[in-house]
Amino acid sequence: MAEQVKRTVRKGRIYRFRVADVEYSAFIWEAGTSFCGRVEDHPQVQQCRARTAIAVRDLLRAAMTAAPPS
Secondary structure, eight states: OOOOOOOOOOOEEEEEEEETTEEEEEEEEEETTEEEEEETTOTTSOOEEESSHHHHHHHHHHHHHHSOOO
């Protein structure tokens, strides 16, 4: 029997921010009553969750500041 591939489609927004003169893109989506987000092209930065999209962006920015550049 063939395995089925299940895809997840999320609707969200791209937020851009700068850390040390490098621009990053974060994809943030609504998940129930809170928001989740991740930094595009940087899987080493863990996904964050907070009550607002701006709070998620700030958490991701702080994680990028703490993470060594790749």
